[in-house]
Amino acid sequence: MFEKVLIANRGEIAVRIISALREMGIKAVSIYSTPDKPSRHVQLADESYELTGPPNKVYLDGSQIIEIAKKSGAEAIHPGYGFLAENAEFAEACAKAGITFIGPKPDVIRRMGSKVESRRVMEAAGVPVVPGTLNPVTSVEAVKELGVQYGYPLAIKASAGGGGRGLRVVRKEEEIESALSGAQREGSSYFGSGEVYVEKYLDKPRHIEIQILGDTKGNVVHLFERDCSSQRRHQKLLEESPGANLSPALKQKMFDAAIAGAKALGYTSAGTIECLVFGEEFYFLEVNTRVQVEHPITEAITGIDIVKEQIRIAHGEPISFKQSDVSVRGHAIECRINAEDPFKQFMPAPGKITTWSEPRGAWVRVDSACYQGYEIQPFYDSLLAKLIVWGRTREEAIARTKIALKDFVIEGVATTVPFHLLLLEDKSFVEGKIDTMFVERDFKKVLIEKANEFPKPIPAVKEAAAPVANAQVKRIGPRNFEVNVNQRSFTVAVTELVEGKEPVAQQASVSAPKAPAVKAENNGHSGDVKAEMHGLVKELHVKEGQEVSIGQKLLIFEAMKMESEILAKKAGIVKNIKVKAGETVESATVLLVLGDK
Ligand code: MV4
Numbered sequence: 270m271f272e273k274v275l276i277a278n279r280g281e282i283a284v285r286i287i288s289a290l291r292e293m294g295i296k297a298v299s300i301y302s303t304p305d306k307p308s309r310h311v312q313l314a315d316e317s318y319e320l321t322g323p324p325n326k327v328y329l330d331g332s333q334i335i336e337i338a339k340k341s342g343a344e345a346i347h348p349g350y351g352f353l354a355e356n357a358e359f360a361e362a363c364a365k366a367g368i369t370f371i372g373p374k375p376d377v378i379r380r381m382g383s384k385v386e387s388r389r390v391m392e393a394a395g396v397p398v399v400p401g402t403l404n405p406v407t408s409v410e411a412v413k414e415l416g417v418q419y420g421y422p423l424a425i426k427a428s429a430g431g432g433g434r435g436l437r438v439v440r441k442e443e444e445i446e447s448a449l450s451g452a453q454r455e456g457s458s459y460f461g462s463g464e465v466y467v468e469k470y471l472d473k474p475r476h477i478e479i480q481i482l483g484d485t486k487g488n489v490v491h492l493f494e495r496d497c498s499s500q501r502r503h504q505k506l507l508e509e510s511p512g513a514n515l516s517p518a519l520k521q522k523m524f525d526a527a528i529a530g531a532k533a534l535g536y537t538s539a540g541t542i543e544c545l546v547f548g549e550e551f552y553f554l555e556v557n558t559r560v561q562v563e564h565p566i567t568e569a570i571t572g573i574d575i576v577k578e579q580i581r582i583a584h585g586e587p588i589s590f591k592q593s594d595v596s597v598r599g600h601a602i603e604c605r606i607n608a609e610d611p612f613k614q615f616m617p618a619p620g621k622i623t624t625w626s627e628p629r630g631a632w633v634r635v636d637s638a639c640y641q642g643y644e645i646q647p648f649y650d651s652l653l654a655k656l657i658v659w660g661r662t663r664e665e666a667i668a669r670t671k672i673a674l675k676d677f678v679i680e681g682v683a684t685t686v687p688f689h690l691l692l693l694e695d696k697s698f699v700e701g702k703i704d705t706m707f708v709e710r711d712f713k714k715v716l717i718e719k720a721n722e723f724p725k726p727i728p729a730v731k732e733a734a735a736p737v738a739n740a741q742v743k744r745i746g747p748r749n750f751e752v753n754v755n756q757r758s759f760t761v762a763v764t765e766l767v768e769g770k771e772p773v774a775q776q777a778s779v780s781a782p783k784a785p786a787v788k789a790e791n792n793g794h795s796g797d798v799k800a801e802m803h804g805l806v807k808e809l810h811v812k813e814g815q816e817v818s819i820g821q822k823l824l825i826f827e828a829m830k831m832e833s834e835i836l837a838k839k840a841g842i843v844k845n846i847k848v849k850a851g852e853t854v855e856s857a858t859v860l861l862v863l864g865d866k
Contacts, residue, residue, distance in 0.1 A: 270584055271580070273295065273298060273341065273342055274286075274343055274347055275299075275337065275338045276290075276314070276349065277346050278350070278352055279308060279638070280652065283308075284310050284636065292577065293580060297315050297316075298337070299311050300319075302327045302328065305646065308638050329353060331353055331358070331362055334346070335362055339366060345369035345370070345584075347579070349560065354372065355557070357378040369583050370583070371538070371579055372538045372579075373536055377537075381557075381558050383428050384426060384431065387555060388403055389403050391533075393533065395526070396553045397550075397553060400469045400552075401424075401467050402415065402467050402468075405464045406425075409445050422472070423438070425437045425445075425448050425449055426452060427462070429460030429461065429464065430456060432503050434459055435459065437451050449465065454808075455832065458807075475496065475547070477494050478541045478557075479491050479523055479527035479542045480540075480567045481541070481542060482578050488588050489528050490591070491592070492571050493511060496511075496515075498703050498704055499698075506688065507602065509601065510569075510601050511597055513663060514701045518549075522551070523551055537582060538582055541556070543556070560579060565603060565636060565655060566602065566657060569599075570659070572595075599659055600661070601657060603656065604689040605685065606677065606685055607650075607651040607652055607684065608682045612687070612723070613683070615685070616683075619645045619647040620644070622643045622644075622679060624641060624679065625643070628656070628677050629676075630669075634658075656673055656674065656689075663701070667693050671694075674689050675690070799860060800860055801828075801857070804828030805826070805851070807826065807827050808850055809824050810823055812843065812846075816866065817837045817843060819838065822836055823835045839863065842863070842864045842866055843862075844864035845862040846860075848861070
C-alpha cells in the first residue's frame with residue numbers, strides 16, 4: 270500500500286480523506302492557502318505545506334501541487350471533489366511525475382468531460398439517454414429541425430458543461446437563436462469549448478444518481494442510488510438514500526445500466542451515473558468521475574468506505590467486496606449545512622463562527638473542517654458541515670435528522686439549518702414527492718411564511734466607509750432583491766446612503782451562491798453606459814449613430830465568469846462606442862454613450 274498520500278483539497282473532504290488514510294496506516298500530506306492555515310485539514314495531517322499564490326487560485330495550481338507531492342515523498346494524490354478532481358491534464362501530469370492520481374484514467378475523465386461523448390458511450394452500452402443529438406449542433410436551422418422532431422421545450426447544453434452551466438431552455442422557435450449563441454458563448458468562456466448539443470427538455474425530473482466502483486481487475490459494482498432532487502439553482506441541499514417511492518424494477522434497471530456504462534468505459538475508481546427520473550422512466554444525464562459530496566449517505570446504508578476503496582483501487586487492489594456482499598440497510602439523509610441565509614435568498618454569510626456545537630448520537634455523522642472560533646473564508650464554497658443521519662426506515666431517519674438539526678448550534682453566521690428543518694416538516698417531502706424544481710417552485714413561500722419562527726442570525730456585515738467626506742451619511746439597508754439575467758437569478762444587496770433625507774448614492778453588490786456575480790449598469794442620467802465591475806465586452810449589438818429603444822440589447826458583458834445582457838435604460842441614439850468586442854475593461858469604464866434623439 271502507499272506510505273504517503275497528498276490531499277489536493279481543503280475543508281471537510283480533506284478531513285474525510287485524512288480519516289481514511291489514518292485508518293489505512295498511510296501518512297497524510299495536506300496543502301493549504303494562506304488563509305486556510307487554521308483549517309482542521311491542516312491540523313489533522315501528518316505534514317502540511319503552504320501554497321504560494323492567491324487563495325482563490327492555489328488549489329487549482331497543479332504544477333505547484335505536484336512539486337509539493339514530490340518534495341514530501343507522497344506516492345499518490347487524492348483530489349477530493351471540485352478543484353482538480355475532474356481535470357484530465359492534471360491526472361496526466363501526475364502520471365508523468367510518477368505520482369498515482371486517485372481517480373479514473375485521464376482518458377476516461379476527458380471523455381466524460383464531453384457530454385456529447387458520454388451520451389455516445391452510454392447509448393452504445395444500451396443505457397437510455399435523454400432523446401436528443403449524439404453529435405454537436407452548430408446551426409439555428411438544425412435546432413429548428415430538432416424542435417419539429419422532438420417538440421418543445423428543448424435544452425441546448427454546452428458539451429463541456431455540467432451542473433447547470435451552459436444550459437439554455439428553448440420553449441419556442443423564436444428563442445433558438447439567442448439560446449444557441451448563449452450556450453455556445455458560455456461553453457467557450459467557462460469550459461474552453463463552444464460545442465453544444467440538444468436534448469428534449471424534460472420538465473420536473475427527479476435527480477437520481479447511482480454510485481459505482483470499478484477496479485483495475487475489471488470488476489464493477491454499484492452501491493445503489495441517491496436522490497438529490499432537493500436543490501436550488503443546481504446546488505444540492507439535501508440528499509437521501511435510498512430514494513423514496515422508486516420501484517425495485519426501476520432501480521434494478523438503473524443499477525444494470527450504470528454497471529454496463531461503467532464497464533463500457535473501463536471505469537477504475539469511484540464514480541456516479543446521474544439520471545433524470547420520471548415515474549418508471551429514467552434517462553442518463555452525466556457521469557461524475559470523482560468522489561461526490563454526498564458519498565456518506567451511501568456509506569451509511571452499505572457500510573462500505575468509498576474513499577478507502579478508491580485508494581485501494583488506485584494502488585491496484587481489487588474492490589474489497591462482491592456485489593452479492595452488499596445490501597441496503599436502512600435509510601440515510603445528508604443535510605448540507607452552508608453558511609448561507611435561507612431567508613435571504615441563500616445569500617452567502619461569511620464571518621466568524623462564535624459558537625459551534627455538533628449534534629452527537631449513535632446515528633449521527635458530521636463531516637466538517639470547522640470549529641468554534643473558525644473564520645469562514647469567502648474564497649471557497651460555503652459548505653460548513655455535512656450532517657448525515659441514519660435510521661432503519663425513512664421515517665426514523667427524518668425524525669432523527671430533525672433532532673440532530675435542533676442540536677446543531679452554530680452562532681455568528683447564518684446557516685441553512687432552518688431550511689432543512691422546514692423541508693423535513695414539509696408534506697411533499699415527507700411523502701417523498703419532490704422533484705428538482707420543488708425548492709425553487711413550491712418551497713420559496715414556506716421560507717417566507719416561516720422566517721419569523723427562527724431567531725435572526727447575528728449579521729456578519731462589515732460597515733463600508735462613508736463615501737462622502739464631512740457629511741452625515743446614514744446607511745439604509747442593505748435590502749435584497751432577486752434579479753434575473755439570462756435565466757439565472759442573482760441576489761442583489763442594495764444599500765442606500767442617505768444624507769438628511771436625500772439619497773446620495775446607491776451601493777449595489779451582487780451575489781449568487783457559488784454562481785459568480787455580474788453587474789454592469791447604465792447610468793440613466795448622463796447616458797453613459799458603464800461597466801460596474803472589471804470584465805470583458807463579449808459582443809456589441811449596436812453601432813454608432815444607431816437609434817435604440819428602451820430595453821434594447823446594447824452589448825453582452827462578462828464579469829466574474831458570468832454573462833449579462835446590457836440593455837438600454839432609455840431610448841436614444843448611440844453617440845459614442847468606446848470599447849471593442851473582446852476588450853477587457855476596468856470597473857467604472859464608460860462603454861458607450863447614449864444621446865437623446
Ligand atoms: C436537463 C433537465 C431536463 N431535461 N436536461 C441541470 C444540471 C445539469 N447537470 C443537467 N440539468 C438538467 N438537465 C434535460 N434534457 C433538467 C436539469 C435540471 C436538473 C438536473 C439535475 C438536478 C437538478 C436539476 C435542476 C434543474 C434542472
